[in-house]
Amino acid sequence: MSVNRIPVVEKILSANDSIAALNRKRFDETKTFAVNLMASPGAGKTSVILQTIAALTGRLKLGVIEGDTAPVTIDADRVIDAGMPAVQINTGGDCHLDAPMIDSGLKQLPLEELDLLIVENVGNLVCPAAFNLGTHANVLIASIPEGDDKPYKYPAIYRGLDVLIINKIDLLPYVRFNMDYFRTGVEALNPGLTTFAISCTTGEGINAWTDWLVQRSAELKR
Amino acid sequence: MHELAVTESILEIANRHAAAAGATRITDIHITLGKLSSIVDDSVQFYWDIISQSTLAQGATLHFNRVPARMHCNDCGVEFEMLAELSPCPECGSFQLKILSGDEFFLESIEIEKEAGETQ
Numbered sequence: 001m002s003v004n005r006i007p008v009v010e011k012i013l014s015a016n017d018s019i020a021a022l023n024r025k026r027f028d029e030t031k032t033f034a035v036n037l038m039a040s041p042g043a044g045k046t047s048v049i050l051q052t053i054a055a056l057t058g059r060l061k062l063g064v065i066e067g068d069t070a071p072v073t074i075d076a077d078r079v080i081d082a083g084m085p086a087v088q089i090n091t092g093g094d095c096h097l098d099a100p101m102i103d104s105g106l107k108q109l110p111l112e113e114l115d116l117l118i119v120e121n122v123g124n125l126v127c128p129a130a131f132n133l134g135t136h137a138n139v140l141i142a143s144i145p146e147g148d149d150k151p152y153k154y155p156a157i158y159r160g161l162d163v164l165i166i167n168k169i170d171l172l173p174y175v176r177f178n179m180d181y182f183r184t185g186v187e188a189l190n191p192g193l194t195t196f197a198i199s200c201t202t203g204e205g206i207n208a209w210t211d212w213l214v215q216r217s218a219e220l221k222r
Numbered sequence: 223m224h225e226l227a228v229t230e231s232i233l234e235i236a237n238r239h240a241a242a243a244g245a246t247r248i249t250d251i252h253i254t255l256g257k258l259s260s261i262v263d264d265s266v267q268f269y270w271d272i273i274s275q276s277t278l279a280q281g282a283t284l285h286f287n288r289v290p291a292r293m294h295c296n297d298c299g300v301e302f303e304m305l306a307e308l309s310p311c312p313e314c315g316s317f318q319l320k321i322l323s324g325d326e327f328f329l330e331s332i333e334i335e336k337e338a339g340e341t342q
Contacts, residue, residue, distance in 0.1 A: 002335070002336050002338050003249065003333060003334070003335055003336075004243065004245075004333070004334050004336060005331055005332070005333050005334075006239055006240070006243050006331060006332050006333075006334060007330070007331045008235065008236075008239050008328075008329045008330060008331050008332055009328060009329070009330060009331075010235050010239075010328060010329050011327065011328045011329075012228060012231050012232055012235065012253070012327050012328055012329055013228070013231060013327065014235075015231060015234070016231075094224075094227070095224055096224050096227075098227065126224070126260060127224035129260065130224055130228075130259075130260060130261075131224070131227075151308075152307075152308060155258075155307050155308065156258065156259075156260045159258075159321070184317075185308065187317060188308050188310070188317035188319070189308065191296070191317070191318045191319070
């Protein structure tokens with residue numbers, strides 16, 4: 001019997017990363033701008049998606065992949081009711097979406113007809129940050145009632161962001177939330193991060209966010 | 223919780239390389255883990271003991287080699303090791319920092335046993 005040390009040097013999530021790269025290739029080929037929408041439970045992911053659909057109807061053709069830990073189609077049903085194709089992925093209790101789940105979701109969507117794909121990740125501020133899905137942009141929704149300390153508590157997810165949405169700003173007068181403290185934490189983790197402050201209740205700020213989507217989706221088609 | 227998916231990935235990579243090398247058993251697995259990667263090694267170990275059973279890797283010891291996080295200050299240009307999350311540049315106090323390293327997460331090597339070929 002002999003003992004050998006074998007060099008491996010393989011990224012532990014390399015299998016996920018290679019499927020993410022294939023997903024990205026499909027998005028690029030079909031010129032579909034793809035967004036990975038992350039947030040804690042209750043931050044307003046589905047509300048933001050419904051507001052986005054309402055604002056973009058007639059401008060962009062949009063599809064949605066809904067990730068949920070349980071086999072309930074509440075979110076997908078609401079998107080379909082709003083007139084857009086949606087596919088529900090039940091992660092079976094898993095805390096995040098991964099690239100193979102997106103791959104299977106894409107098979108059920110008319111990707112070549114879509115300008116924009118929003119992937120609604122599982123509500124969680126830890127695990128989704130570790131899995132590349134192949135989307136073009138990582139977007140996080142932080143909401144006012146969650147508190148102003150979240151960048152300090154969940155640095156990894158903030159570091160990987162392309163866009164931050166601050167939702168429920170209509171609640172600022174009623175909730176103790178120090179915007180300067182929050183933004184200082186964000187700036188330390190992700191200097192110059194593109195940020196939109198919105199309210200799905202009043203509609204404030206939604207247009208700035210959807211204009212950004214329109215612009216990025218147009219850039220992809222050039 | 224995502225440590226289960228991560229642990230399954232470690233097992234798949236280790237077993238694939240061990241089988242290719244003709245191993246009869248994997249004794250040790252060396253994993254490089256950056257300070258900024260959000261993996262809980264105790265949790266990986268917990269799943270490992272369960273899912274490695276009845277594979278070449280059953281009973282293998284996991285070694286986590288923690289790599290420090292190194293930052294570059296975009297304002298004064300100094301490079302430094304980050305000792306705590308959200309700490310500023312030690313030279314000028316700036317938070318305009320770029321990560322140079324610290325998010326590594328890869329399987330560095332495995333140690334295996336092989337039959338040498340002679341009969342016992």
